[in-house]
Amino acid sequence: MTILVGVDGSPSSLHAVRWAATEAVRRRVPVRLLSVCPADAQVEQGHQVLRAAESLAREAAPGAEVRQELRVGLAAALLIEESAAAGLVVLGSRGLGGFAGMLVGSVSSGVAAHGRCPVVVVRGRTLEDPPPAGGPIVVGVDGSAVSDAAVEFAFDEARLRGVPLVAVHTWTDMSAGETWSVLPLDIDYEAVAKDEERLLAERMTSWRQKYPDVEVSAQVVRDRPVRGLLAAAEQAQLIVVGSRGRTALTGIGLGSTSQALLHHSTCPVAVARSISS
Ligand SMILES: Nc1ncnc2c1ncn2[C@@H]1O[C@H](COP(=O)(O)OP(=O)(O)OP(=O)(O)O)[C@@H](O)[C@H]1O
Ligand SMILES: [Mg+2]
Structure with a gap:
């Protein structure tokens, strides 16, 4: 089943894109990059973010079958809805919003709590660090x-x-x-x-x-x-x-x-x- 990734263009979501693309190749399933725009005015920017994310995914995981999709609405609600048809949802720990002291964003914690399939929140030692590659x-x-x-x-x-x-x-x-x-x-x-x-x-x-x-x-x-x-x-x-x-x-x-x-x-x-x- 498809791996669904939430992409808002934040550094953390791009770590999620790489992690998910690599996992998709391992599982031999497609990876679907989903960006949710709050309003029609942001759609063009959303497409740009998705194009950049798609090339990152291909770079991180050559051979990955990558799809992209843009929707207008509420990110957490749409990701929860779409999780019903996914095998796995992958998100960054933070996004573009929030405030500095916040440890995990509301989209991530909401989808982790209410998603209909397993949810991975990609974290590293810091927000900028990539997730660890080795270990059990x-x-x-x-x-x-x-x-x-x-x-x-x-x-x-x-x-x-x-x-x-x-x-x-x-x-x-x-x-x-x-x-x-x-x-x-x-x-x-x-x-x-x-x-x-x-x-x-x-x-x-x-x-x-x-x-x-x-x-x-x-x-x-x-x-x-x-x-x-x-x-x-x-x-x-x-x-x-x-x-x-x-x-x-x-x-x-x-x-x-x-x-x-x-x-x-x-x-x-x-x-x-x-x-x-
Ligand atoms: N608009 C969106 N479209 C798709 N995925 C999103 C969107 N917003 C957030 N995400 C996903 O959720 C992850 C965490 O972002 P989240 O929005 O929860 O944190 P935040 O922006 O720091 O805080 P908050 O939005 O709660 O103020 C992102 O890395 C991304 O994977
Ligand atoms: Mg956010």
């Missing part, structure tokens, strides 16, 4: 159905790229509801850690069988999810999380861990979703 794929595993969707996405990416996969599960004494086991008040940390390790290993067994060619390691980290995942992402080329976790509140698009990663990760963040999320 990291996936956050919390045992929820949505995190299973993340695990599947992560295995597919690791296999496509021929890189190792690191499955990370975090737990803390403060987050009994977020772990698989209910913790007693008097906590035997070592026993809990062993338990968590066993549960993560069990969870990964069927995936290892399905993807025998992917090198997998499992890490259980005693830390809060955001800190544990951010630390793991430091070395990674992509971190994959579910749109929501175990403490999913209905009506809220993105869980707090996924949201925090969109703001702070130093590598691209993929937000996967299960059909019902």
Whole structure:
């Protein structure tokens, strides 16, 4: 299925264009560059931005099948609508608007929260830096159905790229509801850690069988999810999380861990979703 990229001409969206074109060649699918203009008066400028983006895409990924499209309307709404027909949506972390202190733009966080397919927000160490090219794929595993969707996405990416996969599960004494086991008040940390390790290993067994060619390691980290995942992402080329976790509140698009990663990760963040999320 087509990879859809949101293009507003910002440096961050151009990183997204390159990342998406490379991914499209890997997946052998077309890449569709979509620029949304708020009004008819900006259409000519939009076409210019798209032409520049198309040549960047071809340069970054020779052989890519690149299409471009311009629409007039609201960017987040149109991208969410179009995501229903895409296999993946790719966006920059920031756009042309916003203010300096802002970490992720409203289009990116809106589409990541409400898109109908997996959404990748391309990030690097800084806004200007390209995303890291090397390193493993990291996936956050919390045992929820949505995190299973993340695990599947992560295995597919690791296999496509021929890189190792690191499955990370975090737990803390403060987050009994977020772990698989209910913790007693008097906590035997070592026993809990062993338990968590066993549960993560069990969870990964069927995936290892399905993807025998992917090198997998499992890490259980005693830390809060955001800190544990951010630390793991430091070395990674992509971190994959579910749109929501175990403490999913209905009506809220993105869980707090996924949201925090969109703001702070130093590598691209993929937000996967299960059909019902
Ligand atoms: N008009 C648009 N058309 C297509 N894609 C867009 C458009 N605006 C934003 N995007 C996509 O979303 C990414 C993030 O931009 P976003 O608009 O969310 O951030 P911002 O402009 O910094 O802040 P905000 O718009 O919330 O004030 C861009 O890199 C681009 O991929
Ligand atoms: Mg914007």
